[in-house]
Amino acid sequence: MTMIQALRSALDVMMERDPDVVVFGQDVGYFGGVFRVTEGLQAKYGKTRCFDAPINEGGIVGAAVGMAAYGLRPVAEIQFADYFYPASDQLVSEAARLRYRSAGDFTCPLTVRMPCGGGIYGGQTHSQSPEALFTHVCGLRTVMPSNPYDAKGLLISAIESNDPVIFLEPKRLYNGPFDGHHDRPIVPWSRHPLGVVPTGHYRVPLDAARVFREGRQLTVLAYGTMCWVAESAAQMTGIDAEIIDLRSLWPLDLDTVVASVRKTRRCAVIHEATRTSGFGAELTALVQEHCFYHLEAPIERVTGWDTPYPHAQEWAYFPGPSRVGAALRRLAEA
Amino acid sequence: MRASSALRLNVPEPPGRPGCITDFSYLRTSPPGSVRKPALDCSHIDTTELVYGLIGVLDRDGRAIGPWVPDIDTTQLRRGLRAMMKTRIFDARMQVAQRQRKTSFYMQCLGEEAIAVAHAAALQDGDMCFPTYRQQGLLLCRDDVSMADLICQLMSNTADPLKGRQLPVMYSLKRAGFFSVSGNLATQFIQAVGWAMASAIRGDTRIASGWIGDGATAEADFHNALTFAHVYRAPVILNVVNNQWAISSFQAIAGGESTTFAARGVGCGIPSLRVDGNDFLAVYAASLWAAQRARANLGPTLIEWVTYRGGAHSTSDDPSKYRPADDWQRFPLGDPIERLKQHLVLRGAWSDQEHEQVRLELEAEVAASQRDAERHGTLLDGRIPSASTMFEDVYETPPPHLRQQRQELGV
Numbered sequence: 001m002t003m004i005q006a007l008r009s010a011l012d013v014m015m016e017r018d019p020d021v022v023v024f025g026q027d028v029g030y031f032g033g034v035f036r037v038t039e040g041l042q043a044k045y046g047k048t049r050c051f052d053a054p055i056n057e058g059g060i061v062g063a064a065v066g067m068a069a070y071g072l073r074p075v076a077e078i079q080f081a082d083y084f085y086p087a088s089d090q091l092v093s094e095a096a097r098l099r100y101r102s103a104g105d106f107t108c109p110l111t112v113r114m115p116c117g118g119g120i121y122g123g124q125t126h127s128q129s130p131e132a133l134f135t136h137v138c139g140l141r142t143v144m145p146s147n148p149y150d151a152k153g154l155l156i157s158a159i160e161s162n163d164p165v166i167f168l169e170p171k172r173l174y175n176g177p178f179d180g181h182h183d184r185p186i187v188p189w190s191r192h193p194l195g196v197v198p199t200g201h202y203r204v205p206l207d208a209a210r211v212f213r214e215g216r217q218l219t220v221l222a223y224g225t226m227c228w229v230a231e232s233a234a235q236m237t238g239i240d241a242e243i244i245d246l247r248s249l250w251p252l253d254l255d256t257v258v259a260s261v262r263k264t265r266r267c268a269v270i271h272e273a274t275r276t277s278g279f280g281a282e283l284t285a286l287v288q289e290h291c292f293y294h295l296e297a298p299i300e301r302v303t304g305w306d307t308p309y310p311h312a313q314e315w316a317y318f319p320g321p322s323r324v325g326a327a328l329r330r331l332a333e334a
Numbered sequence: 335m336r337a338s339s340a341l342r343l344n345v346p347e348p349p350g351r352p353g354c355i356t357d358f359s360y361l362r363t364s365p366p367g368s369v370r371k372p373a374l375d376c377s378h379i380d381t382t383e384l385v386y387g388l389i390g391v392l393d394r395d396g397r398a399i400g401p402w403v404p405d406i407d408t409t410q411l412r413r414g415l416r417a418m419m420k421t422r423i424f425d426a427r428m429q430v431a432q433r434q435r436k437t438s439f440y441m442q443c444l445g446e447e448a449i450a451v452a453h454a455a456a457l458q459d460g461d462m463c464f465p466t467y468r469q470q471g472l473l474l475c476r477d478d479v480s481m482a483d484l485i486c487q488l489m490s491n492t493a494d495p496l497k498g499r500q501l502p503v504m505y506s507l508k509r510a511g512f513f514s515v516s517g518n519l520a521t522q523f524i525q526a527v528g529w530a531m532a533s534a535i536r537g538d539t540r541i542a543s544g545w546i547g548d549g550a551t552a553e554a555d556f557h558n559a560l561t562f563a564h565v566y567r568a569p570v571i572l573n574v575v576n577n578q579w580a581i582s583s584f585q586a587i588a589g590g591e592s593t594t595f596a597a598r599g600v601g602c603g604i605p606s607l608r609v610d611g612n613d614f615l616a617v618y619a620a621s622l623w624a625a626q627r628a629r630a631n632l633g634p635t636l637i638e639w640v641t642y643r644g645g646a647h648s649t650s651d652d653p654s655k656y657r658p659a660d661d662w663q664r665f666p667l668g669d670p671i672e673r674l675k676q677h678l679v680l681r682g683a684w685s686d687q688e689h690e691q692v693r694l695e696l697e698a699e700v701a702a703s704q705r706d707a708e709r710h711g712t713l714l715d716g717r718i719p720s721a722s723t724m725f726e727d728v729y730e731t732p733p734p735h736l737r738q739q740r741q742e743l744g745v
Contacts, residue, residue, distance in 0.1 A: 022535060048535045054565055059524055059558035066464075066528025066542075069513065072535065074528075086554070093518040094525070100727045102506035102514035103496045107730070139728050162730045207733065251733035 001197040002189045003174045006148035007037045007113075010155035011075065013201050015045050018073060021159060023050045025060055025077030025113075034079060035115060035174060061087035061112060065094050068110040073159055081116035081168060082125040088133075095164040096139030110164045111155070116144070117170040117225055117272055118304075119178060119318050123311040129224075129273035129304070134166045135250035135282065141206060142249040144168040146227040147177070147194035150247060153204025161206060170224040178225055179232035180320035209253035211260070215242035218266035218331050221257060221283050223249060226270045226319070233324035239332050241268075249279060254286060261291040266331045268300040270324055275303040297334035300327040346591045348584030350658045358666050360586075361640065362594065366390035366613070367400025372605070374627050381605045385596035388608055388640060391615035396676030404619035406455075408683040414455060414614055415674050415684065416692055417475035418447035422671065423696045424474055424481065425645075427704060428488055432502075432649045436712035437488045439502045443468045445644025445662055448614045448670030449575055451475045453543065456621035457511070460540045464513045464526035467503045468575070469545055472512055479510050481700065485707035490718055493710035497726075498719040520546055520553035523572065527562045530570035530628070541569040541628040549580020549588045551595055560602040560636070567633035571624040572599065574636065575611065577643035582656040599636030611639030612670040615677070640667065721745045 001009060014021045023038055029052035032039030041050040053060050057078055064074040078084045084091070091112070098108040118127030134142040141163050145151035151169070158165035172178045176186040177194075189195030212227045217240040220230040227245045234241040242260050246252055261267045267287050269280040284299045302319045310317055350356025364387040372380045391398050425442040432440040443450070450471030457463070463472050473479045483495055487505055490498040496506060506514035513529075516522060526544025533540050546556060551574055563570050574595045578585050599606030605627070609620045617639065624635035642665040646653050658664075678684030711717020722745040725736045732740070 022532075054561050056558055056561060058554050059562050062521060062524030062555055062558055063528030063531060063562050065521075066525035066530075067532040067535075068528075069525065070462075070529045070532035070536075072532045089518055089521060089555075090524075094516060094521050097516075098514060099730070101496065101500050101504070101516070102508075103499065104727050105495075105506045105508045106514050141729070251729075251735060254734060 001148045001195060002176070003145070003148045003151045003169070004036050006152040006197045007155055007169065008039060008041070009197065009199065010152040010159070011038065011041060012044070014156060014159045015041065015049060017201065020072045021075060022067065022072050023075045023077070024053050026053055026055055026079050028052060028077050033077065035171065038077070057083055057085070057087040058090055061090040061095065064110050064112070065090055065098065065108055068108045069098065069106045073109050075111045075113060075159055078112060078114040080126050081114040081130050082128045084114055084130065091134070091140065091166070092137050096137045100139060107162055108164045109162045111158045111167055112165070113167045113169060115171040116168045117172050118309055118314065119172040119180070119182065119225060121311060121314055122309070124308045127309040129271065131168060131249055132273060132277060132279045135279050139164065141165045141251065142168065143206060143247065144170065144224045144249060145247065146170070146173065146212070146224055146245050148189050148197050149194045150204050150210070152197050153202050154206070154247060156201065157203045157206050160203070165206070168224070172225050177228045180229040180318065181232065182315055204247070206248045207251050207253055209247055209256040210245045211256070212243040212245040213241065215240040215264070217241060217264060218268065218328065219244060219260040219264045220328070221246060221267065221269045223247065223271070226272060229319065229321050229324055230270060232321040233328055236321055237325045237328050239328045241328060254290070257287065258290045261287050262294045265294050265296045266334070267291070267295070268302060268324070268327050268331055270302040270319060272304050272319060274306050275301060276306050278303055297331055300331050302327045346584065346586030348586065348657065350661060352654055352656065352658060354658055356658055356661050356664060358664065361666060362386055362388060363666060364388040364390065366393045366610070369400070369402070371401040371623070374623065374630060375632050376605055378600050378603050378605045381607065382600055385594055385600050385606045385608050385638070388610055389616050389620055390610040390613050391619060392613045392673050392677055396673065396680045398615055398677065402616055402619040404615055404622060406615065406618055408678070408681060410455060411614070411674065411678055412683060414451055414475070415671065415678060416696070417451045417471065418614070418671050418674065419693060420696050420700070421447045421451065421471045421474045423693070423700050424470070427700050428485070429649065431488070431704065435714045436708070437490070437502045438713055439649055440488065441467050441503050441648045442645040443470055445669065446575060446577055446611065446641050447471050448617050448674070449573070449611045449639045449641060452614045452617035453573070453621040456618055456625050457543060460511065461543060462511045462513060462529055462540065463543045463545065464522035464529070465515060465545045466522070466547055466550070467515050468547065470503070473505060473507060473510060476510055479507065481703035482706040485704055486710055489707060489712040491707065491711035492717050492719055493707070494719060497723045499724070519550040520555035523559040524555045524562060526572070527559045527568045527570050530568035531562070531566050534566070534569055539629060541571070541625060543571040543573060545573045545575065547580060548574065548576040548578065548585040548590060548595060549583060551598070552588045560599065560604060563634035564603045567631070569628035569631070570634045571621065571628060572604070572634055572636040574638045575641065576638050577641050579643045579647070579657070581647045581651060594638055596636060596638035604634050604636045606636040606638070608638045608640065610667055611641030612667040612673060614670060614674040642667070
């Protein structure tokens with residue numbers, strides 16, 4: 001399956017199993033979503049289970065919070081992560097805090113899916129990676145898959161979770177893995193082992209990272225598209241990097257991170273999002289705190305620049321394999 | 335060619351400032367009994383002139399007149415009067431408790447008691463209200479809600495059902511159909527619509543009731559709620575409590591100048607009413623009409639309740655700095671308690687003597703509840719929920735980082 005098919009399969013499985021699962025958002029109903037993730041679901045489950053919404057992110061998330069408070073398990077879609085901002089109040093002030101402020105009287109088992117990330121000539125408002133704006137919010141879970149197998153298993157876990165989950169989907173990975181070599185033809189998921197996805201129900205647990213590539217020389221903390229970029233950089237440089245795909249950004253699997261860095265004694269943190277106060281800053285701080293006496297070099301951060309995401313300068317902006325590779329070399333030689 | 339005149343920015347002002355007498359002629363009122371009652375299945379267009387009028391039942395002498403006279407028995411009315419009195423007495427006592435620093439903060443609903451109490455009487459068990467911080471009447475009208483529990487919340491003491499996490503008055507009581515109050519304005523208005531959509535998705539028979547003040551209608555979630563309620567024909571009552579004031583801002587600053595908030599509903603395709611919020615019978619009748627519409631799958635109703643915020647915005651507010659001190663006494667729609675009392679006396683179902691007796695009983699009941707609550711501590715004496723509970727309920731199960739932070743605090 002492609003990542004799109006895997007996500008659709010997760011929704012299909014959960015809608016089949018649980019009549020409380022309801023899917024809605026802009027263009028997700030009849031049309032099946034601008035990225036086809038919800039294709040066929042309305043025809044299969046009817047208009048009250050999968051339906052179109054007005055162009056109103058605050059309304060979509062606000063209504064979903066109300067549905068969740070009722071007892072449904074809404075899966076809301078924000079068409080692009082770049083457009084979640086009108087829903088910020090509902091996510092931060094409401095979804096994230098409902099359980100806490102009501103002492104469990106009301107809960108919010110809500111999943112908000114949003115395609116994110118760049119590398120597609122999306123310009124300023126179709127490329128952003130706003131994960132740090134969610135990881136900073138107590139009460140939210142933030143998740144990002146890097147492949148179809150994880151995408152389905154994580155989305156099922158997100159829908160089954162009784163906590164609100166921000167489910168970020170790197171749209172650059174929808175049809176195939178992308179390692180940052182934009183000049184090469186894309187390889188479809190059908191030719192990759194992680195494109196082999198069971199048709200039934202399975203979970204990939206939240207709070208569990210995955211060792212994306214085992215290595216001994218240094219650790220790369222990555223998620224989403226950057227896992228593939230890191231792998232390509234390791235190949236290009238010949239550096240034996242251990243790549244950790246965090247999968248769940250926050251709460252995260254600190255044990256796996258710490259075990260890896262204590263083993264390799266060197267660490268690079270990479271993400272597409274802008275650098276300052278990005279999620280990488282939290283990862284850097286955690287590694288420093290937990291691995292200080294094991295570290296043999298300063299922690300490297302390779303990220304998007306502190307600018308809005310440009311259009312024409314896409315490949316100068318995107319932290320591709322050469323920039324990541326340079327950092328790995330610096331780190332290995334330090 | 336003549337130069338055009340210089341443009342000027344309009345910044346609305348209230349019709350009365352401290353030291354003046356408010357000119358209430360800006361309120362669009364209609365004589366009680368004069369506004370027609372449309373069919374339950376009317377279209378929003380059928381309510382167009384209603385949103386510029388004012389539905390009322392009780393006339394100056396306390397008689398119930400016109401098409402909106404509800405079928406409500408004396409027992410229910412007596413219960414309603416008692417609940418309004420209880421709400422006012424509770425408010426007054428908690429105001430004092432705040433001045434004694436037993437709690438940090440309080441908000442009265444002085445003058446608005448009829449809206450929540452009469453509305454609640456028109457709902458059924460299982461319906462869910464999404465209130466603001468000024469609908470305590472929804473709770474205080476219920477015999478199955480413990481006043482002591484509410485006071486424990488206000489005092490953030492060891493028996494606070496919300497474990498000291500919430501600012502006073504931000505109650506949550508699912509069992510009583512009272513959704514968790516949030517400090518962020520208007521957010522609950524669209525959530526009420528979502529809850530109602532869920533009830534419709536499930537094929538349930540329960541309806542939702544969303545609440546918002548005049549000032550908060552300017553928030554985006556007001557518009558969001560109206561759009562979603564209309565699009566999905568959600569079984570929801572959208573209540574706008576127009577008490578003329580948002581802290582110090584007159585309702586004209588929220589967009590009320592030369593129009594009404596009920597008119598917004600019609601513009602969004604929602605049948606809408608504008609009702610005298612100090613007229614218990616009108617509030618009950620309009621609420622019941624809207625509830626019946628929702629329950630019959632006829633969709634949402636918006637109701638603007640015209641009332642006046644009799645008290646300060648909160649215990650942190652001094653209204654004498656921005657409005658005439660005697661404003662409430664001059665408000666044309668009077669006091670909801672006095673008006674229902676007058677009606678019941680006219681019916682021969684109430685008397686001054688009984689009023690005084692009930693007042694004394696309620697004073698004693700509230701005082702006793704306060705004593706019960708204070709056995710579990712107050713903010714002043716520091717008997718508050720354990721700091722260890724601070725880390726619970728952020729997530730369903732505390733993740734490792736929260737367990738670690740709790741250990742750091744040593745609790």
